[in-house]
Amino acid sequence: MSEPVILTQGLGRQFAGKWAVQDLDLAVMPGEIYGFLGQNGAGKTTTLRLLTGLLQPSAGTLCIDGLDHRTGSRELKQRLGFVPDTPPLYDYLTGRQYVALVASLWNVPRRERDDRSDQLLDRLGLAEHADLLCKGYSHGTRKKIHLVAVLTTAPRVLLLDEPSSGLDPMSNKSLKELLLAESARGTTVFLSTHGLELAEQICHRVGILARGRLRAQGTVAELRHQHAERSLEDVFVAITQAATP
Ligand SMILES: Nc1ncnc2c1ncn2[C@@H]1O[C@H](COP(=O)(O)OP(=O)(O)OP(=O)(O)O)[C@@H](O)[C@H]1O
Numbered sequence: 001m002s003e004p005v006i007l008t009q010g011l012g013r014q015f016a017g018k019w020a021v022q023d024l025d026l027a028v029m030p031g032e033i034y035g036f037l038g039q040n041g042a043g044k045t046t047t048l049r050l051l052t053g054l055l056q057p058s059a060g061t062l063c064i065d066g067l068d069h070r071t072g073s074r075e076l077k078q079r080l081g082f083v084p085d086t087p088p089l090y091d092y093l094t095g096r097q098y099v100a101l102v103a104s105l106w107n108v109p110r111r112e113r114d115d116r117s118d119q120l121l122d123r124l125g126l127a128e129h130a131d132l133l134c135k136g137y138s139h140g141t142r143k144k145i146h147l148v149a150v151l152t153t154a155p156r157v158l159l160l161d162e163p164s165s166g167l168d169p170m171s172n173k174s175l176k177e178l179l180l181a182e183s184a185r186g187t188t189v190f191l192s193t194h195g196l197e198l199a200e201q202i203c204h205r206v207g208i209l210a211r212g213r214l215r216a217q218g219t220v221a222e223l224r225h226q227h228a229e230r231s232l233e234d235v236f237v238a239i240t241q242a243a244t245p
């Protein structure tokens with residue numbers, strides 16, 4: 001039996017005395033695609049920032065790929081790829097130069113980098129944008145270029161904050177195919193999404209977060225079964241409403 005790649009126990013984070021995320025126990029297995037659902041302000045981005053190490057926890061423990069965040073933070077970051085909702089690209093680099101910069105920071109050999117990035121740029125329909133400056137990119141193009149950069153580093157753990165927001169339907173389809181391919185080769189994927197369709201189509205398990213706490217998790221089929229076979233949307237609404245005082 002393999003060990004969880006993302007393991008948190010009692011993980012929590014406070015801002016100004018108020019818990020944004022509390023008592024979070026997660027165990028995400030190798031190659032699993034885990035989708036985090038929750039209303040605006042539920043704590044999804046806070047959780048992702050805790051998992052990346054960008055934010056320090058106020059409580060609990062966190063292990064990624066067997067490394068404790070307190071002792072192994074440098075190696076841990078090497079194994080992670082993070083796609084935030086609004087990626088910070090460099091305005092005066094082209095997309096291709098940005099991908100090359102990220103790959104060089106991760107020590108990806110040049111040949112491997114070129115092979116992987118050319119293929120990814122093509123799959124995401126970015127070939128004609130790749131040699132233009134990032135400052136002129138649309139929101140969706142920025143996201144896709146950053147996704148290419150991250151995937152070029154071949155992370156063991158891929159963390160994505162609302163990966164499909166801002167993507168056109170063709171790009172969204174490519175995104176889903178890419179994430180399924182990553183999962184098939186053993187990459188563990190943890191993503192947040194408001195897109196229930198994305199969750200239903202590609203996530204092996206989903207977790208529903210409300211007011212900073214994990215209220216339910218399982219496969220979509222399990223969650224629907226526990227709620228009289230209602231739609232995932234109805235399940236989401238019922239769980240979120242039950243957590244509202
Ligand atoms: N840096 C911060 N300082 C103060 N409060 C914060 C900070 N970051 C997040 N919060 C608070 O933590 C809570 C959770 O926010 P978070 O951004 O994690 O939600 P979310 O689930 O990602 O929401 P959305 O769907 O809108 O992206 C919110 O109440 C938010 O105001």
Ligand SMILES: [Mg+2]
Nearest residue numbers: 044045046161
């Ligand atoms: Mg968010």
